[in-house]
Amino acid sequence: KAGVTQTPRYLIKTRGQQVTLSCSPISGHRSVSWYQQTPGQGLQFLFEYFSETQRNKGNFPGRFSGRQFSNSRSEMNVSTLELGDSALYLCASSGLAGGPGELFFGEGSRLTVL
Amino acid sequence: TQLLEQSPQFLSIQEGENLTVYCNSSSVFSSLQWYRQEPGEGPVLLVTVVTGGEVKKLKRLTFQFGDARKDSSLHITAAQPGDTGLYLCAGAGTNDYKLSFGAGTTVTVRA
Numbered sequence: 001k002a003g004v005t006q007t008p009r010y011l012i013k014t015r016g017q018q019v020t021l022s023c024s025p026i027s028g029h030r031s032v033s034w035y036q037q038t039p040g041q042g043l044q045f046l047f048e049y050f051s052e053t054q055r056n057k058g059n060f061p062g063r064f065s066g067r068q069f070s071n072s073r074s075e076m077n078v079s080t081l082e083l084g085d086s087a088l089y090l091c092a093s094s095g096l097a098g099g100p101g102e103l104f105f106g107e108g109s110r111l112t113v114l
Numbered sequence: 115t116q117l118l119e120q121s122p123q124f125l126s127i128q129e130g131e132n133l134t135v136y137c138n139s140s141s142v143f144s145s146l147q148w149y150r151q152e153p154g155e156g157p158v159l160l161v162t163v164v165t166g167g168e169v170k171k172l173k174r175l176t177f178q179f180g181d182a183r184k185d186s187s188l189h190i191t192a193a194q195p196g197d198t199g200l201y202l203c204a205g206a207g208t209n210d211y212k213l214s215f216g217a218g219t220t221v222t223v224r225a
Contacts, residue, residue: 004156033212042217043157043202056212090156102147103204103213105156 002027004106006091012112018079021109025072025093032074033103034066037088046089049074078111086113117141118205118216126222130192135219137203138185144208146179146186151200151218160188193223 005024025032034046045058049068066076088110092103118139145164149157161170163179170177176189200220204213
């Protein structure tokens with residue numbers, strides 16, 4: 001069974017640019033969550049999608065957005081990048097509808113903003 | 115501020131020693147999970163505890179959920195270099211679909 005796949009693994013952007021990250025969950029999983037991980041703050045919850053609907057949202061500015069497609073694949077977008085957006089962005093999928101059960105994480109997309 | 119406070123932040127011990135990591139909160143959780151993350155990888159679930167006072171053992175790892183479901187601990191007996199990693203606790207709220215993570219404890223076991 002293939003795991004959670006995130007692309008790209010690494011990327012470098014400059015301030016003011018925008019970025020789109022992609023996540024393919026485990027086959028059959030309909031819940032996808034996104035987290036931002038930084039050394040100082042740990043894992044911070046961004047949002048969670050289930051069947052194309054955003055069910056929960058963390059305390060991030062509107063520059064952070066996401067969506068989920070009918071095949072459960074998900075994307076997150078960050079617009080007008082700031083230096084503080086440099087982080088590891090982790091996607092996790094879950095097979096439970098009533099969540100949160102076990103989260104299966106991808107390896108992450110490491111974003112560096114210069 | 116973190117909803118879940120983990121201590122210590124860093125822990126470095128010799129192979130064969132024991133260690134305990136703590137996870138505390140003022141909030142009540144419906145369940146609490148422990149994950150381990152190794153460099154370059156995403157976190158991997160170790161255990162989920164649901165009932166207050168619950169104790170679960172996974173080989174040399176012992177997990178405990180506080181009676182009030184606000185805190186938890188992870189104890190490793192006779193630590194090995196393979197136990198090295200970032201240990202994260204995560205609490206599930208009673209009404210939502212998100213997990214709140216602690217900042218993590220970085221454990222280094224020296225051979």
